[in-house]
Amino acid sequence: MPFNPCLQCGACCAFFRVSFYWRETSDQTPNGVPLDMTEDVGSHYRAMAGTNKTLPRCIALKGIIGHDVSCSIYENRSSTCRLFTASFSDGQYHEDCARARAKYGLSELTTKDYEETPPLSPSTAPSIAG
Ligand code: SF4
Numbered sequence: 001m002p003f004n005p006c007l008q009c010g011a012c013c014a015f016f017r018v019s020f021y022w023r024e025t026s027d028q029t030p031n032g033v034p035l036d037m038t039e040d041v042g043s044h045y046r047a048m049a050g051t052n053k054t055l056p057r058c059i060a061l062k063g064i065i066g067h068d069v070s071c072s073i074y075e076n077r078s079s080t081c082r083l084f085t086a087s088f089s090d091g092q093y094h095e096d097c098a099r100a101r102a103k104y105g106l107s108e109l110t111t112k113d114y115e116e117t118p119p120l121s122p123s124t125a126p127s128i129a130g
């Protein structure tokens with residue numbers, strides 16, 4: 001079964017401000033983004049709490065970046081999260097994925113990163129305290 005390298009990354013969830021149209025939140029949309037995990041960033045947008053900071057980290061991101069991560073609201077994540085694309089998950093290189101990974105000392109993805117499940121390494125990868 002193809003491996004999903006995002007499960008051992010999470011860098012993009014602690015690199016960008018993750019903003020989206022305000023009506024995507026749970027008070028406006030069934031199964032939307034939990035309102036209490038977001039913050040106001042303007043008249044038409046909200047952002048995931050924790051991502052509008054100098055050292056961003058989404059409040060929903062669990063685990064250690066570069067080692068073992070998950071999104072605690074995966075089924076309810078915003079369109080911004082759903083549209084963000086890991087390099088070569090669609091056969092194409094994506095600069096934003098590479099930029100986020102570089103911040104955490106992670107190399108750019110290649111097609112080989114999808115081929116097999118690598119063993120988990122000791123928990124020594126860089127992370128931002130969250
Ligand atoms: S909601 Fe989930 S996928 Fe989106 S930035 Fe936060 S942790 Fe990442």
Ligand code: SF4
Nearest residue numbers: 006009010012086097
């Ligand atoms: S930076 Fe790229 S590889 Fe890492 S979690 Fe985001 S999309 Fe996946």
